[in-house]
Amino acid sequence: MTLFKGSGGIPSRSASGAATALTHVLASIADLAEGHRLGHGRRIAWLALKLAPLCGIEPSEFEALYYAGLLHDVGELWVSSEVFHRAGPASRSESIGVREHPVTGAEFLARFAPLPAGVAELVRWHHEWWDGTGYPDQLHWTQIPPAAQVLRLADTFVSSLSDRPNRRCLPPEDAFGEIISGAGRELGPQFCRMFALLFQSDAEVAQLADKQNDLGTKPGVMYALERATPDDVEQLMLAIADCADARHPVLAGHSRRTGNLAARIAERAGWEPTEIDRARLLGYVHDIGMAAIPSGIIAKTDRLTSLERAAMQRHVLYGAEILRNIPELEEYADEARHHHERVDGSGYPDALAGPAIPLLARLVAVCDAYDALTTGRPYRTTLDSDAALARIERDAGYAFDPTLVQALASSLPATTI
Ligand SMILES: [Fe+2]
Ligand SMILES: [Fe+2]
Ligand SMILES: [Fe+2]
Numbered sequence: 250m251t252l253f254k255g256s257g258g259i260p261s262r263s264a265s266g267a268a269t270a271l272t273h274v275l276a277s278i279a280d281l282a283e284g285h286r287l288g289h290g291r292r293i294a295w296l297a298l299k300l301a302p303l304c305g306i307e308p309s310e311f312e313a314l315y316y317a318g319l320l321h322d323v324g325e326l327w328v329s330s331e332v333f334h335r336a337g338p339a340s341r342s343e344s345i346g347v348r349e350h351p352v353t354g355a356e357f358l359a360r361f362a363p364l365p366a367g368v369a370e371l372v373r374w375h376h377e378w379w380d381g382t383g384y385p386d387q388l389h390w391t392q393i394p395p396a397a398q399v400l401r402l403a404d405t406f407v408s409s410l411s412d413r414p415n416r417r418c419l420p421p422e423d424a425f426g427e428i429i430s431g432a433g434r435e436l437g438p439q440f441c442r443m444f445a446l447l448f449q450s451d452a453e454v455a456q457l458a459d460k461q462n463d464l465g466t467k468p469g470v471m472y473a474l475e476r477a478t479p480d481d482v483e484q485l486m487l488a489i490a491d492c493a494d495a496r497h498p499v500l501a502g503h504s505r506r507t508g509n510l511a512a513r514i515a516e517r518a519g520w521e522p523t524e525i526d527r528a529r530l531l532g533y534v535h536d537i538g539m540a541a542i543p544s545g546i547i548a549k550t551d552r553l554t555s556l557e558r559a560a561m562q563r564h565v566l567y568g569a570e571i572l573r574n575i576p577e578l579e580e581y582a583d584e585a586r587h588h589h590e591r592v593d594g595s596g597y598p599d600a601l602a603g604p605a606i607p608l609l610a611r612l613v614a615v616c617d618a619y620d621a622l623t624t625g626r627p628y629r630t631t632l633d634s635d636a637a638l639a640r641i642e643r644d645a646g647y648a649f650d651p652t653l654v655q656a657l658a659s660s661l662p663a664t665t666i
Contacts, residue, residue: 294318324354508532
């Protein structure tokens, strides 16, 4: 039985369209997890598909290669993000975490039935090197599937082109030089030869460095997840909620609980099924921008400095940007952006007040606060349900919409009110 009351909150005509949109949310979360700009996975997928026919990859494998490109680094979400945000060598435990990300990512993706067969294997092997010094399985030469080599090459090239918090980007010619110098070590010589042909004959490859280049709108790149069912859509929604909370164990389950509470309040208040679904989905996606926030800031027990607070507050901007770039979900962008506004106008990011804050954002703000108070955060102790409700009621009219605080009170289990 699905959780949905109606469409799942996604205005798509089919489960296939909804699942495809949600997979793009996952891909965007993966982009942020490693400190890349949005579209990193999409660029890799695009380049891998350009190379694939030249490297003898069968057309039947293109779809798996596309999704593996989009999602190759999803396992980075479970790696402490400090390693991606500062210069200098990683500690031993950080190195182990980084080397596990292909396995973590492959295990995570293997659960999703509508993804094409082979995606999990390609993700597992996207850091294997031709000479056998890669990870996690130290495959070498022809033990590495050609599609995984193509993915490795596309990842190396596109990553070299993009700035990251701890590394400057290279110009396209230098990134090309890195690929060629990796022939026989990182990459099979024949793959490097094919890449040289492509680079020299197709100007679009060098344009991958262009920040304005939006591959999302290019025709022929998209493959829809045709086999997806409503159950798959629900699994993907839950996965997104879990990915939003993956940055630190203290957040585990926060987005699921926030979404479920928002749906319960909406149901008790007699909202339409579509609106109940929308409330749940906004709860699931409201914190997806947290993937970009260094884990050290999330875990900090002392007061945040003003710089750290500003960094933390940017999660609403990243989340809104992800949603705005996915047509089926763009209507949620403003609601996600405004879930930390306060009705007295003292919230962020835009200091909106009262009814200027979208209704669903006001609802999720109440649920978000209740969940944070009752499950604890590194910087303060956990409250029981009564104490949390009392704290929220005290802030009604200042932080929270009084009508929605009332709705929260009447939705909580009877023993607590
Ligand atoms: Fe990776
Ligand atoms: Fe938030
Ligand atoms: Fe939250």
